[in-house]
Amino acid sequence: MTDDNLRSVTVERTGTGAFTATNTRGGTITFGTGGPGAEDAFTPVELLLAAIGGCTAADVDVATARHVEPTRFTLTVTGDKISDEQGNRMTDLAVTFSVAFPDGEAGDRARAILPRAVRTSHDRLCTVSRTIEAGTPVTVTVADV
16 A cells, blocks of 8 residues: 555544544634534534545546536435344344435436435445445554553
8 A cells, every 4th residue: 555545533632521522734623522622513423424424425526516516415324233243243234325406417327326326325435335344353452541
């Protein structure tokens, strides 16, 4: 792997149950576990769901918007958070698209390719859902104590 392949974020604790992730371009997102100052913040699990949805939404948008701008483009990502002998994890992840296009020839083309675009994203393109489905080890270390 080259440095062009490496992706990285840094997560910093900003308070009890509150964190900020920063990417290499300087973008930030705050999240938390419901502690003071993070009551309405996204949780890490919600960020995982958003990452799945955002990844596949971007793929599908590229494929369909070249024909026409949608009049509605929403997706919902759901899953069950469980705890069992394997530990805490998510199961039954599902992505549901709700997309509409205007009437006319361009809208007809976009509607026609929508199912294929969703399938292609799921089966090949979406790095996030492909990683989850394929599974990959996560290495955790402590740099300094």
